[in-house]
Structure formats: C-alpha cells, structure tokens
Amino acid sequence: MLESDWNWARIGPAMNLGIYIQLPFCQSKCTYCNFHTGVFPESLQHPYVSALCREISGHRSFYAAAGIAAPVGVMDGNCWAHLTVDTVYLGGGTPSLLPASSLAAIMDALRGGFHCAIDEATLEADPETVTPQKAAAWREAGFTRISLGAQSFQDKELAATGRQHRRADTYRAVDLLRAAGFPQLSLDLILGLPHQTAETFQDSLSRLLDLRPQHISLYMLEVDGNSRLGREVIQGGERYGAAAVPSEDLVADWFDHACERLAAAGYEHYEISNWALPGCRALHNSKYWNRAPYLGMGAGAHSFNGIERWANAHDPAAYAAAITAGALPIEQRSSVTREQALEEEIFLGLRLLDGIDLSRIEAEYGVNFRDRLPRLLEAGAIELTGRILRLAPARLAASNEVMAELLT
C-alpha cells in the first residue's frame, strides 16, 4: 500500500462528516482557562458570524484553493458534496452568549452548504445564559442536545474560578431546557477546583445524578501555566485559590469513587471522561476518538480529513478579515505520518472503554506490541481480551502514563 493510501483505507468509505463550529466569545475569563477564547467586544460578534456563514457556504472553493482534499478517497479529492453531515457541535467559548438568531443563521448556512442528515446537533451553553426565549429558539433552530457547563454545584468553587453562574442557575437552566423539549442534556463537572473537598465533590455529584441528564462529563482539572490559576500555582499568591487546589492523588481517588457511583446509577462509562445513559453517547465527540473525519470552522477550529490536520487562525478578528477577503486563514497544517497516526490510534482509541483492536492496528501499521504487554498486564494497567486491548478500569485516572508506556 502506498504511504498516501493507507490511512484512507483506515477511514474507509466514510461518507459522513462531523462539523465543529468555534464561537470564541466569553463573558469573562475563568481563572483556569487556557483556551484561545476571550472577552471580545460584542461588536465583533456580527462580522464574525457573517464570516463563519461565508466559510460554511463557500467551503468547497476555500478548500479547493487551499488544496485540501475531501475525506472520500485519494482518487477523487474534490467531492465534499458527496458527504453527509450527521453531527454538528457549536462550542467555544460560550456559544449561548450569542443572539439565538445568529446561531439559527449558522445552522441555516450548514443546511444550505452541505448535504445534512443531522443525528445530533449540540450547543454548548453556560447556565446563566439560558432563558425561556433562547431555549425555544435553539430548539427551533434544530439543536437536539445542550452541553451545559455546570462545573460544580458549590457556589464557593464557582465564584473562586470566575464562573458567572451559581448552583441555582444550573437548576433553572435544566428546567428551562427540558421545558423547551431538548431530548438530550449533557452536564459536566470539574474535579480539582480550588476549595473542592471530597465532601463538596460528592455533593456536586449527588446533585448532578438527581438531575439525571442523558450524558455526564467529568474532567480532572489540569492546571495550566498559561492560565491565571496556573501562574499562581507556580509563582504563589492568594487571589485565585491556588493554595486550595486539591492534590492530584485526592482527585484521582474522587474520580475512581465517581466511576462507581455513576455505574451504580446506570450510566455507561464509555470514554475516560464521559458517561451516558444507554443509547446516549456523544456522537460528534465520538468521531474524534475514532479518527473519523470532521471539519472545524471558525477561529482556531481544527479539522481532519484522514491525511491532514489543519487549524484556522486563532484571532477572531484576523479570521473574520481573512474570510471576508476570500481566503481561508490556515494557521497550522500538517500531513499525518504513519507514526503519528499510530500514536493517535493509541492515545485516542484507548480513551474509549471499548478498547482498541490490537490485531488490526498491528497488521495495519506493521508493529508488534506483544513484547510490551506482559509488563503492563502484570502491573494491572491494561486488559487484553482476545484482540481487544483496553485500559484497566482502576488505571483510568492515570491513562496518559499507561498509553505512553505502550508506545515506548
């Protein structure tokens, strides 16, 4: 097989596409945030959304000019029109901050620019931004799923990290979204927030379980040196509660205990950070873990067509200016080498609790992991059942170390 062919073969005749839309606007910057998002002037929202709609409707000519092939086959690299968009995800930032009419315009542009048969359309929302009018308009625009950033049910933890909402806002938002008829709600919590204790985390988890959303994400906070909290952790200080950040060991214990409670409550743990009621896995995000093709549109959005990964310029004003001038502002672009693809198979595939087909990967990439397995099996870090390799449930909180060991 040619080097340029093999990863197309991996994807196969994938005719479905996920689309991610980046809306990088926030009301304020959370202390732990290291994303390329910010408190941009409201006056930028309209030109940004116009540029986004232009990128969506003009995607074929933008990609043709940039020489980006569609993920269908190397022999016919210009057939974006043959793809069916089945998942859409509007993330940020805080997409729910934008006027509902802007979000509806984006959905209309998607339906006009692509062949769509949408199984899941997710909108990220912060609880304090949800109103009855917005919830109804989002549903009307075609969103099927709201991912609500609850983060914690403790007002002290929310205030310390600069979140704009409080516990009462989350309860109110869930009621409004259910009244508006959303079939799917996903709520997330963060483990490791300043001032969080075993008791407050358990209480947040209990409150979340009482709400019984279809989907739950639990993220272990990785304090990043580029965030305000991260800088305080490194340099010291008292403003952001760095001294009250719980230890990694404590957080790992809470995570393990949370896995037991979620399983007992009927949630299927299908990805390291994600749980779902039966039939409610996140379809769009599953594409990332399965290395399925997706297009990212908007400032800083990443895309993958099977042979290349690329990202748009991060600065929203620069992005909007470039699109308006008729050029796709690609900031990073690289071909995926065989070695990188193998790493992705391990680092993304092992995030899924279904595991990876080791025999397929060994055959496809011409590698042999068998001599590395006994050590990890003995250490209880992995499980091997026939061809399927998966992380041991007890080692999920330390997954990166296990995956790295497998690749060395």
Ligand code: SF4
């Ligand atoms: S709302 Fe999300 S994207 Fe915005 S600052 Fe907070 S963590 Fe970052």
